[in-house]
Amino acid sequence: MVGEKIKAIRMEKGITAKELAEKADVTPGYISQIERNLISPSLAVLMRIAEAAEVPLVSLFSEDEKTEVVVTTKEKRTKIRFPDTNIEYQFLTPYSRSKEVCTQMEIIYYKISPKSWGSPCIQSHEAAESTYVLKGSLEYHIRDEVYAVNEGDCIYVPPNTPHQLYNPGEEDVEAIGVIAPAFY
Template sequence: MHMKQATAGPQNGQGARQAAGPIAADLAVGQRLRALRQTRGLSLKTVAAATGLSIGYLSQVERGLSSPSLRVLTGVADLLGIGLGVLFDGPGAGGAEGFVTRAGERAALTLWRAGITKQLLTQGDSALSLFLMQLAPLAGTGDEPLVHDGEEAGLVLEGALVLTVEGTTVELQAGDSFRFASRRPHRYRNPHPDRPAAVLWVNAVPRAGA
């Protein structure tokens, strides 16, 4: 199976026209975060105190002036009690059946600085989310681990994935799978300098009162 490669942003001086895509993606995510925060009656000060992020940085993210990392998005989503799927851009409404997401209707979240693209394969606001994650060569979540509520599992479809969970690092190849509690510090990356990776990834987040 060949997956379209995720990109880490404009390359080789392609110019401002191509850069508009990533900028628009950052703005769309920021606007959704602000709307969700305001709906819950939370101030930037409250979110900053709970996440350890500065008020200034959060304000820049909400205005699309800073590109948030996956760690930042998961931390804020955790605080707001939502799954990452709610932040995705695109149709995402599913077919008339109400439980099917057609191939041309997938919502997407592009973390262009990290070189990671996630396509949401399930309906947005759900405790269980299924993603098609694509990682550009050498793309990853960075050195600082992710820690959030829930559980996750996945299957490597193409390429390789280096996954570190609570200090244990393994390299998975196509056909390998994994599962772990999301509260265990974790990070991941594509180790190859010239090949993209594709992973079918599942996130399950707890719901209030569940």
């Protein structure tokens, strides 16, 4: 569970719950509740915790570190649905809990529910992002522009570009996203 991973990472790094809480801008009691799996933190809080612990976000969900050639079968994909998003992620590439060992890119298969935003807030990250739409139509809201990415289309978004995804359709959007370098 996420709470156990956060505690394990915190302990590995020698960080107290109070120090992690201060860096992540939450209370020590909130960290304690997360670590004991009593609450499900939002994506925004998980991102702050990962940043405070200096690990990729996906490491909060990882099983084992991979530093060699790896085949990820459909059944073994890491699947994540954050409580405050309408996206289901399936990680197609391996990842690591260490920024020094993490892959150069992250490839993610994801779905966004109909008539919904991928996340409640605008995202911006230091990685370049590219998305290929497998099914449906996806809107990328970037600054004051809306880019329609239809089935079979691809979009590239440079690093540090604020953006938000929206599914305007009546069915799930299915897409493959590539993020390089990996930041999850």
